[in-house]
Amino acid sequence: MxxxxxxxxxxxxxxxxxMRTLLTMLGIIIGIASVIAMVSLGQASTKNVQSELSSxxxxxxxxxxxxxxxxxxxxxxxxSKSLDENDLKSLKNNTVYVAKVSPMVATSKQxxxxxxxxxxxxNGVSEDYLDIRxxxxxxxxxxxxxxxxxxxxVCVIGQTVVNELFTNGEDPIGQVxxxxxxxxxxxxxxxxxxxxxxxxxxxxxxxxxxxxxxKRFSGINYFNMIFASxxxxxxxxxxxxxxxxxxxxNHGIKTGSNDDFEIRTQEELVSSINSxxxxxxxxxxxxxxxxxxxxxxxxxxxxxVTVTERTKEIGLRMAIGARNSDIKMQFxxxxxxxxxxxxxxxxxxxxxxxxGVSKLLNWPFVISQKAIVISxxxxxxxxxxxxxxxxxxAANMDPxxxxxxx
Amino acid sequence: xxxxxxKIEKLERVFRVGSEDxxxxxxxxxxxxxxxxxxxxxxxxxxxxxxxNILGCLDTPSSGEYIIDGVSVKSLSKNELSELRNRxxxxxxxxxxxxxxTTALENVELPLIxxxxxxxxxxRDRAVAALRLVGLEERMDHTPNQLSGGQQQRVAIARALxxxxxxxxxDEATGNLDTKTSYEIMSLFQDLHGQGKTIAFVTHEPxxxxxxxxxxxxxxxxxxxxxxxxxxxxxxALEEISKMPTE
Numbered sequence: 001m002x003x004x005x006x007x008x009x010x011x012x013x014x015x016x017x018x019m020r021t022l023l024t025m026l027g028i029i030i031g032i033a034s035v036i037a038m039v040s041l042g043q044a045s046t047k048n049v050q051s052e053l054s055s056x057x058x059x060x061x062x063x064x065x066x067x068x069x070x071x072x073x074x075x076x077x078x079x080s081k082s083l084d085e086n087d088l089k090s091l092k093n094n095t096v097y098v099a100k101v102s103p104m105v106a107t108s109k110q111x112x113x114x115x116x117x118x119x120x121x122x123n124g125v126s127e128d129y130l131d132i133r134x135x136x137x138x139x140x141x142x143x144x145x146x147x148x149x150x151x152x153x154v155c156v157i158g159q160t161v162v163n164e165l166f167t168n169g170e171d172p173i174g175q176v177x178x179x180x181x182x183x184x185x186x187x188x189x190x191x192x193x194x195x196x197x198x199x200x201x202x203x204x205x206x207x208x209x210x211x212x213x214x215k216r217f218s219g220i221n222y223f224n225m226i227f228a229s230x231x232x233x234x235x236x237x238x239x240x241x242x243x244x245x246x247x248x249x250n251h252g253i254k255t256g257s258n259d260d261f262e263i264r265t266q267e268e269l270v271s272s273i274n275s276x277x278x279x280x281x282x283x284x285x286x287x288x289x290x291x292x293x294x295x296x297x298x299x300x301x302x303x304x305v306t307v308t309e310r311t312k313e314i315g316l317r318m319a320i321g322a323r324n325s326d327i328k329m330q331f332x333x334x335x336x337x338x339x340x341x342x343x344x345x346x347x348x349x350x351x352x353x354x355x356g357v358s359k360l361l362n363w364p365f366v367i368s369q370k371a372i373v374i375s376x377x378x379x380x381x382x383x384x385x386x387x388x389x390x391x392x393x394a395a396n397m398d399p400x401x402x403x404x405x406x
Numbered sequence: 407x408x409x410x411x412x413k414i415e416k417l418e419r420v421f422r423v424g425s426e427d428x429x430x431x432x433x434x435x436x437x438x439x440x441x442x443x444x445x446x447x448x449x450x451x452x453x454x455x456x457x458x459n460i461l462g463c464l465d466t467p468s469s470g471e472y473i474i475d476g477v478s479v480k481s482l483s484k485n486e487l488s489e490l491r492n493r494x495x496x497x498x499x500x501x502x503x504x505x506x507x508t509t510a511l512e513n514v515e516l517p518l519i520x521x522x523x524x525x526x527x528x529x530r531d532r533a534v535a536a537l538r539l540v541g542l543e544e545r546m547d548h549t550p551n552q553l554s555g556g557q558q559q560r561v562a563i564a565r566a567l568x569x570x571x572x573x574x575x576x577d578e579a580t581g582n583l584d585t586k587t588s589y590e591i592m593s594l595f596q597d598l599h600g601q602g603k604t605i606a607f608v609t610h611e612p613x614x615x616x617x618x619x620x621x622x623x624x625x626x627x628x629x630x631x632x633x634x635x636x637x638x639x640x641x642x643a644l645e646e647i648s649k650m651p652t653e
Contacts, residue, residue: 318488319464320492321520324488403499
C-alpha cells in the first residue's frame with residue numbers, strides 16, 4: 001500500500017468518527033498550545049527585560065564598594081566607604097572609554113509640602129545622572145555643576161512624588177518642599193518612566209545634588225555608588241577595565257589582592273536576568289509538556305479502542321492480501337495524522353493565547369520558531385510512540401479469529 | 407484448458423486444545439481442475455472450515471502438501487502468503503464482511519489497493535467492471551447499509567472477482583440469505599462458472615450443493631464422498647419458487 005492510499009484511508013476513517021477524533025485531538029491541542037504559549041511568553045518576558053534595560057541605559061556601568069568582612073561577618077553590599085570624591089575626579093578626567101560619571105548617595109526622608117507628606121528615597125547625584133540613566137525632564141531644568149559645587153538646596157522630583165504632594169494641581173516648579181527640616185526648591189519634574197521589571201516605581205524618586213545630601217543630610221564624604229556610562233554599549237567592557245585600573249591605583253591595591261569595589265555592566269545584569277527567565281520558561285514548558293503526555297495517552301487509548309472495534313475489518317483486509325506491515329502502517333498513519341493535526345491546531349491556539357497575553361501585559365509578541373519546530377516533532381513522535389502498540393496489536397491479529405470476531 | 411488449480415495431498419491439521427490434540431483434518435487429498443464448481447459439504451465439526459482456511463492460505467497445514475496454481479504453500483513466509491491471497495484467491499464470506507460507511511466501489515477496490523502493480527486509474531476501472539459483472543453498476547456509490555443482503559453479497563462477490571483470482575472461495579455464502587436470494591446468488595455463481603471461473607463453495611445445505619458440478623463431503627476430517635454431479639439450474643429453481651403461492 002502506498003503513502004497516498006495510507007493517507008486517504010487514515011483521513012476517511014478519522015472523519016467517520018468526527019466527535020471522537022476531535023476529543024482525542026483536544027488533548028494534543030491543549031498540550032501543544034500550552035507549551036507554545038509558555039515558551040513564547042517566556043521569550044517575550046526576556047525580550048521585555050532587554051528592552052527595559054536598554055531604556056535604563058545599556059551602556060551604563062555601576063560601581064559599588066565591595067562587600068566588607070568585619071571579623072568574619074559579611075556586611076553586605078555597598079557596606080564599605082571606598083568610593084569618594086577623589087575616585088570621581090579620576091574617572092572624570094583620566095578615562096577614554098567613560099563618557100559620563102555621576103556618584104550616588106542615597107538616603108530616604110519624609111517629604112512635606114503644605115499639609116501633604118510622602119515617604120520617598122532621595123538620591124544625591126551629579127548633573128550627568130539623568131543622561132546616564134536615560135531619564136528626561138517633563139518640565140523645569142536639571143541642577144547644574146554650579147549647584148553641586150555650592151550644595152544648593154534644589155531638587156528634581158518624579159511624577160509619583162508630584163501626584164502625592166501637589167494634590168491641588170499646582171505647578172511644582174518653584175515650590176518649596178521640606179525634607180525633614182531642610183527646605184528645598186523644586187526646579188524640575190521628571191518624565192514618567194513607569195515600573196521597572198522588578199515592579200518598582202521608578203517615578204517615586206527625588207534627585208538632589210550629591211554634595212547637598214552628603215553635607216546637609218548625612219554628614220558623610222563617601223559615595224554609595226558611582227554610575228558611569230561607556231562611550232558606547234560595545235565599549236562598556238573596555239570602560240570597565242579602565243575603571244578597574246584607575247580605582248585599584250587610587251586605592252593602592254597591590255597586584256594579587258582583591259578589589260575593594262565591584263563593577264557591574266548591564267551585560268552581566270542582562271545575562272543574569274535572562275538566565276532566570278530561561279529557567280522559568282523551561283519550568284513552565286516542562287509543566288505544560290505533562291499535558292502533552294496526557295494527550296498522547298489519550299491517543300493511545302482511542303487507538304486501542306479503534307483497533308478492537310475494527311477487528312473484523314482487520315481480518316478482512318488480511319484475508320484479501322494486506323500484509324501485517326500494511327495493517328500496522330494503517331493504524332500508525334492514523335495516530336500520526338491525529339496528533340499532527342492536533343499539533344497544528346495547538347500551535348495556532350498557542351500563538352493566539354500568547355498574543356492575547358502579551359497584548360494584555362504590554363509585552364512584545366514573540367513567535368518562537370524553535371518551539372514550533374520542536375512541538376511539531378514532538379507531535380510526530382507522540383503519534384508514533386503512542387500509536388505503535390495499538391498498531392502492533394492490530395498487525396499481530398490472527399486473520400481467522402479476527403474474521404470471526406463479533 | 408483443464409489444468410490443476412488446487413492440489414492437496416494427505417492434508418493434516420492438528421490443533422492443540424489444552425493437553426489434547428484435536429485432529430481437524432486427517433489426510434485429505436483432492437485436486438480441483440480449472441473451471442470446476444466444487445461444493446465442500448459437511449456438518450459443523452467436520453473440518454470444512456479448517457480446510458477452507460488452509461485453501462485460503464489463512465492457515466497452514468500441520469503436514470501434507472498444498473499446491474495452488476503451481477505454488478507450494480508449505481514453505482512460504484507470512485508476507486508471501488498475503489501476496490498469494492491477494493493475487494490468486496477471492497473470498498466470499500457468509501456475513502459479506504463489507505466495510506461499513508464505505509461505498510460499494512471502494513469496497514470492491516480494496517484488494518487492488520494492496521497490489522502495487524495496479525495503478526489508481528486501473529483500480530477504479532476494474533472495480534467498475536467487476537460491479538457490472540454482478541449487476542450492481544448502478545449502485546456503486548451506495549454504502550452497505552443502503553443495500554439489501556443479496557446486493558451486499560453481490561458486492562462481496564465483485565470484490566472477490568476484482569483481482570482476477572485463480573479460484574473463488576465461498577464460505578457459506580448463502581447462509582444469511584432467504585431461499586429466493588440464495589438462488590439468485592447461486593445463479594450468479596453459475597454464470598461466473600459458465601464464464602470459466604473456478605469456484606469452491608463451502609456449505610452445509612445439500613440443496614445449495616446441488617447447483618455445483620462436484621460434491622465433496624467431509625466427516626470427522628476425512629472425505630467420505632467425492633463425485634461429479636449434474637448441476638440443477640438456479641434460474642429454473644427461481645422460476646419454480648416464483649410460481650409457488652405466497653402466504
